[in-house]
Amino acid sequence: MGKWFATFYDMWMGPLERKAFGRIRKKLLVKARGKVLEIGSGTGLNFPHYRHAVTVTAVEPDPTMVRLSEQRAKNTPVPIQIITAGAEDLPFPDDSFDTVVGTLVLCTIPDPDKALREIRRVCRPGGRILFFEHVRVTHPILGRIQDWLTPVWKRFCDGCHLNRHTLEQIERSGLHVIRVERYFQDIFLVIEAASQKKGPYNGRTSYEAKGSVE
Incomplete structure (x- = not known):
């Protein structure tokens, strides 16, 4: 990840965090319990929202992001350890964690399918x-705009893909998708899933909801 992008990430995301994303994170992360793994923890925007975790292990491949997140890790309700590592090769034994969290990260990981296999492996x-992810929408015009913008967007936003079919990737990975909430014309999804170890899960979600942000 480019140093300039990491340095200015919080400033760039600030308006979105204050308007909507902060509340979405808070609502989602109250469900993170036990030993928690966060992949692609970035500058630590999730850290203040962990309330019921016993410990949080955060992995982030970018050294600048790690450095910026260390201050947030000092002022959190639960102990947080930050490790410089990528999601495609997690340095943990099988079944190490009770909860795995990823927010606005699968769009950027070079090999999201491999990362999802690793998440499945390390979650009990x-x-x-x-x-909490953004995805390609099914709207015929908006979806094509996402496709058209993605090559340029990736260059300026350090590999972020606007047009990944992330929900479908999660379903194919063998994770059992339980609940989906949709925000902002279905561009952003909150996806809750469960880890299961016996074979792939090819079903659809058991519950879908429209999220709302005031």
């Missing part, structure tokens, strides 16, 4: 998987 059977 029946554990929670909590995502």
Whole structure:
């Protein structure tokens, strides 16, 4: 990740965080319990929202992001350890965590399918998987705009893809998708899933809801 992007990330995201994203994170992360793994923790925007975790292990591949997140990790309700690592090769044994969290990260990971396999591996059977992601929409015009913008967007936003079919990737990975909430014309999804170890899960979600942000 480019140093300039990491340095200015919080400033760039500030209006979105204050208007909507902060409340979405808070609502989602109250469900993170036990030993928690966060992938792609960035500058630590999730850190203040962990209330019921026992410990949080955060992995982030970008050294500048890690450095910026260390201050947030000092002022949190639960102990947080930050490790410089990528999601495609997690340095943990199988079934190490009760909850795995990823927010606005699967759009950027070079190999999201491999990362999802690793998430499934390190989360205990029946554990929670909590995502907040943006995806390609099905709207014929908006979806094409996302496709058209993605090559340029990736260059300026350090590999972020606007047009990934992230929900479908999660379903194919063998994670059991339980609940989906949709925000902002279905561009942003909150996805709650459960870890299961016996074979792929090819079903659809059991519950979908429209999220609202005032």
